[in-house]
Amino acid sequence: xxxxxxxxxxxxxxxxxxxxxxxxxxxxxxxxxxxxxxxxxxxxxxxxxxxxxxxxxxxxxxxxxxxxxxxxxxxxxxxxxxxxxxxxxxxxxxxxxxxxxxxxxxxxxxxxxxxxxxxxxxxxxxxxxxxxxxxxxxxxxxxxxxxxxxxxxxxxxxxxxxxxxxxxxxxxxxxxxxxxxxxxxxxxxxxxxxxxxxxxxxxxxxxxxxxxxxxxxxxxxxxxxxxxxxxxxxxxxxxxxxxxxxxxxxxxxxxxxxxxxxxxxxxxxxxxxxxxxxxxxxxxxxxxxxxxxxxxxxxx
Numbered sequence: 001x002x003x004x005x006x007x008x009x010x011x012x013x014x015x016x017x018x019x020x021x022x023x024x025x026x027x028x029x030x031x032x033x034x035x036x037x038x039x040x041x042x043x044x045x046x047x048x049x050x051x052x053x054x055x056x057x058x059x060x061x062x063x064x065x066x067x068x069x070x071x072x073x074x075x076x077x078x079x080x081x082x083x084x085x086x087x088x089x090x091x092x093x094x095x096x097x098x099x100x101x102x103x104x105x106x107x108x109x110x111x112x113x114x115x116x117x118x119x120x121x122x123x124x125x126x127x128x129x130x131x132x133x134x135x136x137x138x139x140x141x142x143x144x145x146x147x148x149x150x151x152x153x154x155x156x157x158x159x160x161x162x163x164x165x166x167x168x169x170x171x172x173x174x175x176x177x178x179x180x181x182x183x184x185x186x187x188x189x190x191x192x193x194x195x196x197x198x199x200x201x202x203x204x205x206x207x208x209x210x211x212x213x214x215x216x217x218x219x220x221x222x223x224x225x226x227x228x229x230x231x232x233x234x235x236x237x238x239x240x241x242x243x244x245x246x247x248x249x250x251x252x253x254x255x256x257x258x259x260x261x262x263x264x265x266x267x268x269x270x271x272x273x274x275x276x277x278x279x280x281x282x283x284x285x286x287x288x289x290x291x292x293x294x295x296x297x298x299x300x
Contacts, residue, residue, distance in 0.1 A: 017065035019129030027154035053080035107166025121173035133157030188284035228297020
């Protein structure tokens with residue numbers, strides 16, 4: 001049964017976090033937004049804070065939409081010490097993509113502090129975050145689900161549950177990232193080949209999006225390639241991190257992941273030529289730079 005949320009704190013008002021925070025407020029859930037970027041705080045509006053620790057005092061729900069496990073760890077147990085400032089019995093909802101082994105360990109440590117943990121990575125992008133229709137892949141205790149139910153109903157169109165323990169939610173996110181990362185790389189390769197062959201890229205897009213070869217990543221990201229738009233909806237470095245987690249986890253499991261490994265090298269190459277903070281679709285420029293192709297927006 002859903003419990004009333006007295007005070008929620010959402011840390012990370014980036015591409016998805018901002019929309020998620022707005023959806024929580026629309027649902028009547030008192031939510032403080034936290035970020036270190038002033039423009040993001042202004043975009044959400046009060047109550048906001050640049051200090052996660054101060055915002056977390058007495059909160060009964062903390063939602064972390066930050067980049068990686070290091071940031072999760074630092075927020076909870078570092079200088080901000082958010083875990084110790086939450087209300088007794090509060091829930092920490094970690095929406096970041098982290099290694100399953102880290103999620104398992106985090107759940108154990110939070111439990112020892114009398115806190116609940118919901119391993120709850122997300123997918124869907126900024127548009128669906130604004131709409132409140134993201135997908136949440138969650139695992140954790142029934143008590144954690146009860147505490148987060150109202151928040152998840154406000155933010156998500158689909159919530160999938162993967163058991164009572166921390167870890168399986170993050171495992172599911174890695175499966176998702178294999179497909180998104182590899183599909184985007186394939187889309188970038190195809191579009192760069194089209195440019196090499198002298199085809200009109202908009203016409204290529206129109207054909208593929210009405211054909212069997214279409215994918216969400218092609219349809220969603222290739223307009224950025226056609227427009228030469230590098231503004232980061234989701235940055236290249238995100239796939240450097242996520243596919244790095246995939247390949248590390250696959251190695252631990254003695255599982256071959258050659259497509260993930262090959263895609264990771266392309267994202268690493270994009271980061272290596274200075275595109276790490278650009279939109280992940282700019283991985284197409286790696287292919288272009290290796291084959292004397294000028295995609296829109298590239299220097300002549």
